[in-house]
């Protein structure tokens with residue numbers, strides 16, 4: 219079975235051994251600082267991530283900093299210690315006005331007639347200036363001083379505590395940038411991720427050394443496709459193509475691939491999330507250690523740590539979706555779940571690669587990936603589709619054999635709980651260069667009816683689940699990416715009724731983003747879908763603002779659906 223890393227170094231082969239050892243030494247020091255800070259400041263409002271993001275000052279020496287760390291500092295001691303050895307958090311990712319930003323770009327949102335909607339859209343568009351960064355030179359020159367990973371191109375960060383690039387967030391950032399006509403910045407984002415694939419063999423969760431033990435929902439090929447569709451730049455596709463193949467191999471490796479036989483004896487391959495890590499997440503180590511204190515043996519702790527990191531790989535950290543008991547985080551079982559959305563994204567990757575291969579004249583590769591996508595489509599239909607519920611359901615593998623060998627499909631192993639992810643395959647109806655539709659209009663309408671009856675639709679958008687666990691990827695939170703994936707799927711299903719529902723979802727989402735923006739002056743990471751104008755909560759950190767993917771989805775919705783002159787944008 220694939221084993222999780224037991225060393226304290228990032229669990230990957232990026233860079234030299236020396237660089238990896240230096241990164242690990244810095245991380246070990248920063249985690250000690252994090253624990254000392256918790257002792258000094260107490261748990262109220264404490265954000266452990268801040269301490270692992272601190273850059274070591276050019277004048278400071280890591281060994282001296284380690285030796286000088288007080289065991290039980292007062293808040294004032296802590297401040298003095300940090301000022302002596304560390305730079306300001308975020309100072310190694312320098313704000314850098316994007317070179318292709320225009321305050322009111324020609325051709326911006328031609329279908330938005332409402333003056334109020336347009337004025338706000340221009341403000342959201344202007345937020346790219348706040349979120350665009352350049353990685354400081356010192357990060358490349360002295361990786362022993364930074365947990366930040368070097369990136370050569372412009373970067374767009376989500377915002378607030380998320381002061382580095384994130385993998386799946388970048389897809390919606392790219393979508394927004396393309397609406398903003400910022401094609402060069404959109405390409406830069408993709409090129410950064412492609413370079414990370416070159417270095418690590420996959421796109422890490424985020425561009426920090428402590429995120430290199432796992433990936434995130436794989437949407438790189440989708441970003442490439444969007445950039446290609448907006449620019450027609452075949453050279454760009456040619457230049458990144460090899461990285462897409464490399465990323466595909468990562469998701470097909472034994473770490474992620476699971477073999478399962480259906481009731482007709484047909485064998486399928488589907489993917490799961492699994493991080494190569496069995497220790498606390500450095501960015502949340504104090505939280506993970508506290509949770510793990512509830513389990514006894516070292517082996518049980520290591521298993522729990524791996525499940526936590528694997529859940530972070532899913533992007534849905536955390537949610538009842540991954541727990542055997544929705545009130546107990548120690549029951550996370552992510553590595554033994556075949557998720558609907560992950561397999562949707564890999565199917566999409568396979569289709570995209572097949573289409574790109576044709577574009578660059580590599581017919582053999584195209585054929586191979588077309589076959590792979592056909593096989594995954596059959597697997598999704600055989601293992602994940604539930605015709606009684608008219609939804610795709612996550613499949614839970616038995617947990618007693620380390621997810622090895624060939625599994626036998628059982629109908630009661632599909633998770634019948636309702637999650638927004640159960641509807642994500644609809645998204646496959648949209649955005650192919652080729653013409654194949656994933657669900658025909660009749661099936662899309664049945665799935666739509668199932669969505670309407672699911673209890674997920676609320677005044678301010680689609681809820682993540684039906685269960686309020688106080689985890690952030692559960693009720694009553696709604697997340698921009700989920701609204702977008704489902705609305706786009708409905709819009710492109712070939713059914714007029716589904717397209718109407720898509721517009722309705724987009725309208726609710728735009729209105730709640732607008733009302734909350736008016737009330738707070740900022741865009742939020744997540745929203746509470748129970749009422750228009752409320753931002754979301756729950757989870758292990760304070761609600762964040764900025765915010766990359768929310769901005770991208772609002773701009774994308776306004777482009778796709780327009781906003782008529784007389785359409786009210788204030789919540790009714």
Ligand SMILES: OC[C@H]1O[C@H](O[C@H]2O[C@H](CO)[C@@H](O)[C@H](O)[C@H]2O)[C@H](O)[C@@H](O)[C@@H]1O
Nearest residue numbers: 376380384387423499501530533534535
């Ligand atoms: O610090 C805790 C966790 O934070 C991240 O997850 C959340 O924010 C990301 C950035 O917007 C987003 O991609 C993810 O879906 C959110 O749940 C981070 O990705 C986690 O790895 C990290 O442990």
